[in-house]
Amino acid sequence: MGNGTTMGWMGWRKMETAVGVPRGRGCPSFFMVASLKCPHEAMRSMEQPSCRSRSLSRVQGTATLATLPLLAGCMETPLSTLAPASEVTRSVATLWWVMATGTGVVLLLMIVLATLAVRRHPPRAPGRRGILVLLIAGGLMLPAATITALLAYSLRLDEAQWPAFTGSEAREAFHVDVVAHRWWWEFRYPQADAEARTVNEIHVPAGVPVHLRLTSADVIHAFWVPRVAGKLDAVPGKVNRLRIQVDEPGRYAGVCAEFCGQGHAHMPFTLIAYEAGEMASVLANIREGRP
Numbered sequence: 001m002g003n004g005t006t007m008g009w010m011g012w013r014k015m016e017t018a019v020g021v022p023r024g025r026g027c028p029s030f031f032m033v034a035s036l037k038c039p040h041e042a043m044r045s046m047e048q049p050s051c052r053s054r055s056l057s058r059v060q061g062t063a064t065l066a067t068l069p070l071l072a073g074c075m076e077t078p079l080s081t082l083a084p085a086s087e088v089t090r091s092v093a094t095l096w097w098v099m100a101t102g103t104g105v106v107l108l109l110m111i112v113l114a115t116l117a118v119r120r121h122p123p124r125a126p127g128r129r130g131i132l133v134l135l136i137a138g139g140l141m142l143p144a145a146t147i148t149a150l151l152a153y154s155l156r157l158d159e160a161q162w163p164a165f166t167g168s169e170a171r172e173a174f175h176v177d178v179v180a181h182r183w184w185w186e187f188r189y190p191q192a193d194a195e196a197r198t199v200n201e202i203h204v205p206a207g208v209p210v211h212l213r214l215t216s217a218d219v220i221h222a223f224w225v226p227r228v229a230g231k232l233d234a235v236p237g238k239v240n241r242l243r244i245q246v247d248e249p250g251r252y253a254g255v256c257a258e259f260c261g262q263g264h265a266h267m268p269f270t271l272i273a274y275e276a277g278e279m280a281s282v283l284a285n286i287r288e289g290r291p
Helices: 030-034 039-044 054-066 069-076 087-119 128-160 166-171 277-285
Strands: 002-008 011-017 172-180 184-188 198-199 199-204 210-216 223-226 232-236 240-244 250-256 269-274
Touching: 011 250, 087 128, 166 269, 172 199, 172 232, 184 199, 198 199, 199 277, 210 223, 210 232, 232 240
Parallel strands: 172 210, 199 269
Antiparallel strands: 002 011, 172 184, 184 198, 210 240, 223 232, 223 250, 250 269
16 A cells, blocks of 8 residues: 555545555645645745755756856857857958847746746736736837837948949959869969969968859859858859958958859868969969969
8 A cells, every 4th residue: 555645635645555556756846736725825825845856956057157168168169150250250240249149038037927927926927017018018119129220230241342432442452363163262363364273272462352253063052261252152154243341361261151062062172362462473373283
């Protein structure tokens, strides 16, 4: 014989069973405890009984929050837009941080409101006026303002890829023609020589506007150097233009950002930026077949 419980019209009651029932170590629910009390006493103490497992959950949650700073290492990857190397990508990184911060603030606010609602004794539904304020302010005004601000900022970033003044700087800019193939990149340098070209490496001066003309020899690809500029499609039979300007000399990883077939993952390239005074010798080496 064992001891157990059963749910009757009077609530949870003890009973004897023909089968041994192991003693549980779980946390009793509010409904089980409240059914053993009188109605007035149950309504006065609307608290969930304490449980050791709940303390363990708090410890695990604290440990999870403590590991969040370790995620900062994700910004150091070669393809991270959060390590900007140009004016355009600095704007993208700023937008990302603003969105991340805003999301965190809204999440924290919702947690605080939910906590206050759970701890309120006795629980009461908000009045009609409170509900209208929450619906209008939180459900309409806040999302509308947020979406409008993000749209305006995004349109400005899109214009920065090929700004209105680009035509006036064409003479001073460095020009590169980009041709995407399955599955490699071809870069041509019309200012050096009609035959000057490199494969999977694009050579540009730092601190100087660079005008790229992108096209494709087969299918749609996408040119993307995350630390330098946004991505732009290379489309067969069409020429797309992209303006970039690298802050400092160095090597910057790039990829094809549009699925283009089985070899898509094997289509990376490298953007190498030099001091402006070094470009003459770099182009000479490219003409001689020694990039």
